[in-house]
Amino acid sequence: MTRGRHPVYETAEEMQKNIEKYFEECKGEIYKDDEGRPVLDKWGNLVIIGAKPPTVTGLALALGFNSRTSLLNYEAKDGEFLDTITRAKARVEAYAESRLFDKDGANGAKFSLSNNFRGWAEKKELTGADGGPLQMQVSRIAGMTETELDAARKLLAADDDDSLDVLPEG
DSSP: OOTTOOOOOSSHHHHHHHHHHHHHHHTOEEOBOTTSOBOBOTTSOBOEESOOOOOHHHHHHHTTOSSHHHHHHHHHHOTTTHHHHHHHHHHHHHHHHHHTTSTTTHHHHHHHHHHHSTTOOOOOOOOOGGGOOOOEEOOOOTTOOHHHHHHHHHHHHTSOOTTOOEEOOO
């Protein structure tokens, strides 16, 4: 495959086979002792080796794309494979979303969701006391002339945001 070319799939079903293979590889495999018996951890859970979280980049590489961006661009413009890629990405998204409730995976999940999927963004809203608008009090700073204070007030007054109040020192 030449650099920059997209993988060539004859059908969505062919692509789906590679998608299923990728997700199966992400699960890892059960660790077994020398006699072939599954090994359990101290809590009685199977020990899994080689497990890795499904990611959009990992999916892209498994499908033969050169990058995550190439897969996202292909999804955006290709009608025949759109549903197939969208469903595969939804599986990655579901995994990442489930990690939001896991203290060890929450930060990575937030990053993945906000960068790979629409509708996910971390927002910070600032409010004043009791959820009201923010208020700012400007005090006369030592050495600032009345002219400089007037200029600062004009700049702040030019802001169309009514939630910003400028109160003179009183």
